[in-house]
Amino acid sequence: MTDTASRTIVRTQGRRAFAAFGVRRPGTRHPLVAAAMVLPVAALLMFAFGGWQAVVTQASSVGVMLGR
Numbered sequence: 001m002t003d004t005a006s007r008t009i010v011r012t013q014g015r016r017a018f019a020a021f022g023v024r025r026p027g028t029r030h031p032l033v034a035a036a037m038v039l040p041v042a043a044l045l046m047f048a049f050g051g052w053q054a055v056v057t058q059a060s061s062v063g064v065m066l067g068r
Contacts, residue, residue: 046052 046055
């Protein structure tokens, strides 16, 4: 039983540490917030490394395949 009690104490201290910095527990971020964080970086990388050309090529191929 003491092992379970010590794990509970450690877990509670971890929660307090996150709360002290105003951060929620890991893994609880809303998916839209995660997307808002990732999309600007993805767009920058796509622009920087010429990924836009690949997106346009794929989109036109799908359009041809669908008959447009």
